[in-house]
Amino acid sequence: MNGRSVRLWQDKWFLSIPAGKLTPIGDVRVSRNMRVSTMISETSGNWDIDAIKPLISVEDCDAIQDTCIGDILRDDRIVWPANRNGKYSVEFVEHLLLSCPWVEPIWFGDPLNYRVNRTNVSNLPAWVSSFFGSNLGSKEELARILSYVAFTCWHIWKARCNFVFDNKSISPNQVIMSIFTSVNGFLGASRTPEGRSQRVQTALVPPACWSPPSPFFMKLNVDAS
Incomplete structure (x- = not known):
C-alpha cells in the first residue's frame, strides 16, 4: 500500500478502531483530501505521523502504528492482510x-x-x-x-x-x-x-421406536411444514 489513493480523514482504511477512520480531536479543521501517503516516510517506508499526533487520540495513534504498511511500490487495494514476511496465514x-x-x-x-x-x-x-x-x-x-x-x-x-x-x-x-x-x-x-x-x-432415555396404534384406531402422519 502506498496510500496515494486513500484519504487520511475520509476513507475507512483500517479496522483497528471502531470508526474505521481517523477523527480529529476538538474543533480542528483538516484537509479532506489529505492522503495516507503523506504519513509514510519515503526513505524508511515506515509511519511518520508526528505532524498529526496533536490532532488525534492516543488510541488512533497506536492503531496507525500497529497497521502494516506493506509494499509502498504497489497501488492501494483491498486485500486479506499479510504478515510482516509477506505470507498469508491465520x-x-x-x-x-x-x-x-x-x-x-x-x-x-x-x-x-x-x-x-x-x-x-x-x-x-x-x-x-x-x-x-x-x-x-x-x-x-x-x-x-x-x-x-x-x-x-x-x-x-x-x-x-x-x-x-x-x-x-x-x-x-x-x-x-x-x-x-x-x-x-x-x-x-x-x-x-x-x-x-x-x-x-x-x-x-431409551431411543424412541415406532409401535402400531391400538385396535380400531388409525394413525395418520402428516408433515406440518
Missing part, C-alpha cells in the same frame, strides 16, 4: 479477535473481565487450550467461561463483517450486550429446570 485471526484496540474493551467489559496480554498469545488454538489447564473451578464454570469465549469471538467477527460489508459502525457496548444475550440463551437451552445438562438426561 495469524490475522489472532490480531482480529484478540489484539485489535477496539476488541480489548469487549473482552474486559463482558462478564469474563478478561484483559488480553498480547505477548502471551501465540496462536488462537493454544490460547483456547490454556483455559483447560487453568484452575477455573467446576466443569460447569469451565463450560460457562468457554461459552463466553466462543460467543465473544463470534460476535467480534460478526461486528467486523458488518463494518466491512454493511458499513455499520462498531459499538463495543452493543457487542457486549449481544454476547451476554447469546450466552444466556445458550446456557438456558442447554439445561433442564433441575439444572442438569440435557445431554446427560437424554442419554438415560
Whole structure:
C-alpha cells in the first residue's frame, strides 16, 4: 500500500478502531483530501505521523502504528492482510479477535473481565487450550467461561463483517450486550429446570421406536411444514 489513493480523514482504511477512520480531536479543521501517503516516510517506508499526533487520540495513534504498511511500490487495494514476511496465514485471526484496540474493551467489559496480554498469545488454538489447564473451578464454570469465549469471538467477527460489508459502525457496548444475550440463551437451552445438562438426561432415555396404534384406531402422519 502506498496510500496515494486513500484519504487520511475520509476513507475507512483500517479496522483497528471502531470508526474505521481517523477523527480529529476538538474543533480542528483538516484537509479532506489529505492522503495516507503523506504519513509514510519515503526513505524508511515506515509511519511518520508526528505532524498529526496533536490532532488525534492516543488510541488512533497506536492503531496507525500497529497497521502494516506493506509494499509502498504497489497501488492501494483491498486485500486479506499479510504478515510482516509477506505470507498469508491465520495469524490475522489472532490480531482480529484478540489484539485489535477496539476488541480489548469487549473482552474486559463482558462478564469474563478478561484483559488480553498480547505477548502471551501465540496462536488462537493454544490460547483456547490454556483455559483447560487453568484452575477455573467446576466443569460447569469451565463450560460457562468457554461459552463466553466462543460467543465473544463470534460476535467480534460478526461486528467486523458488518463494518466491512454493511458499513455499520462498531459499538463495543452493543457487542457486549449481544454476547451476554447469546450466552444466556445458550446456557438456558442447554439445561433442564433441575439444572442438569440435557445431554446427560437424554442419554438415560431409551431411543424412541415406532409401535402400531391400538385396535380400531388409525394413525395418520402428516408433515406440518
